[in-house]
Amino acid sequence: MLRGLYTAWTGMVNEQNRMDVLTNNLANVSTVGYKKEGTTSQAFDDVLTVKIKDASVGLSNVQRTGIRNPGVKIGENYTDFTGGSFRETGNIYDLALDGEGFFVIEFAYKDNQNSNTNSTANNNNANQQRTVMYTRAGQFTLTREGYLVNQDGDYVLDVNNRRIQLNTLTDSSISSDGTISQNGRAVAQIQVADFEDYDYLEKYGETYFRPLEGARPRTNGVTATVNSGYLEMANVQAVSEMVNLISITRAYEANQKIIQTYDDSLEIAVTQLGRLS
Numbered sequence: 001m002l003r004g005l006y007t008a009w010t011g012m013v014n015e016q017n018r019m020d021v022l023t024n025n026l027a028n029v030s031t032v033g034y035k036k037e038g039t040t041s042q043a044f045d046d047v048l049t050v051k052i053k054d055a056s057v058g059l060s061n062v063q064r065t066g067i068r069n070p071g072v073k074i075g076e077n078y079t080d081f082t083g084g085s086f087r088e089t090g091n092i093y094d095l096a097l098d099g100e101g102f103f104v105i106e107f108a109y110k111d112n113q114n115s116n117t118n119s120t121a122n123n124n125n126a127n128q129q130r131t132v133m134y135t136r137a138g139q140f141t142l143t144r145e146g147y148l149v150n151q152d153g154d155y156v157l158d159v160n161n162r163r164i165q166l167n168t169l170t171d172s173s174i175s176s177d178g179t180i181s182q183n184g185r186a187v188a189q190i191q192v193a194d195f196e197d198y199d200y201l202e203k204y205g206e207t208y209f210r211p212l213e214g215a216r217p218r219t220n221g222v223t224a225t226v227n228s229g230y231l232e233m234a235n236v237q238a239v240s241e242m243v244n245l246i247s248i249t250r251a252y253e254a255n256q257k258i259i260q261t262y263d264d265s266l267e268i269a270v271t272q273l274g275r276l277s
Contacts, residue, residue: 003070005262010071011255014041017074018248025236026245033084033137033207034234036241040075081198084136084235086227092172093148095138096232097192101224102134102209104191106155106163132157134193136232137207142168148190157191164188174228190226194218 021039028034051063086096097103108128139151148156148164155163159178166172170182178190195201200215 002262002266005259007071008255008258008262010044010073012252012259014072014074015248015252015255019245019252021077022241022245022248026238026241028206029234029236029238029241031137031206031234032139032231033135034236035082035084035136035203035207036080036234036236037077037203038080039077041072042075044070044073079198079201079203080235082235084233086230087233088230090229092174092228093140093142094229094231095140095174095190096227096230097136097138097224098227099222099224101192101194101222102136103138104157104161104193105133105135105150105208106157107131107133107208108154131210132161133204133208133210134201135207135209139231142166144168158188159191161191164190174226176225176227178226192222192224192226194222194224 018039018041021037025036028036054063081100083098086098095103108130133154135150137150140148140156141151143149143153146166146168148166150156158164164180166180166187167182173181174190175181178192179186180188180190194217195211196216196218200212201209202212204210
């Protein structure tokens, strides 16, 4: 196998992965609270190549031909947690965090292992399991019952990990520490959590994060402040992403051209060099 073919192929695979990540960022440029992703790449370990059973060096001899690098491989994807710009909405329940931290959400999901294909709607609800997710997306609203939920209908939790329920007939105000007041009386406080190392957070969907094993909550206090009437937008810069898109496309095309050149050379070798005149 020609080494150049394999090297060019690994380059195309790597550029395709970069393209997937970048296009997902562009697709979420208007998503509230979205944190853009990036990808890394790394070279395969260098290998020592040798000639064996080659008549040019003797069938019983082994000759070193030097160090070769078989190309590039996909590294790790990562999330950029830098803050996005604020957009003013004037809606009391639109909240943006200024600083490090996350809103705490009660997330419902279906337990497929315990569900039955013939279950009724009530049984399906019973199969729903609940866990805690973290997000920067603060586009909240009140249900008919007065519960504070996000756009997906998941409940916002207070500092005691309880659902927040308000009086829908009374105006509310939200202070910078997340305290919700009605009629001049504090009725709940929105929980804002943070972690010591974001490497232990895994993205779930577009705006949720869940802690992995080893994640440790920040013990020295959360520095983020809650801003009512604002939304934190995605931290994606469309112009820079488009520039990167062009660069990735050119790199992909270059590797593609290498493979086409090898293919043409092999075709000549097979159809012409071995032909008797």
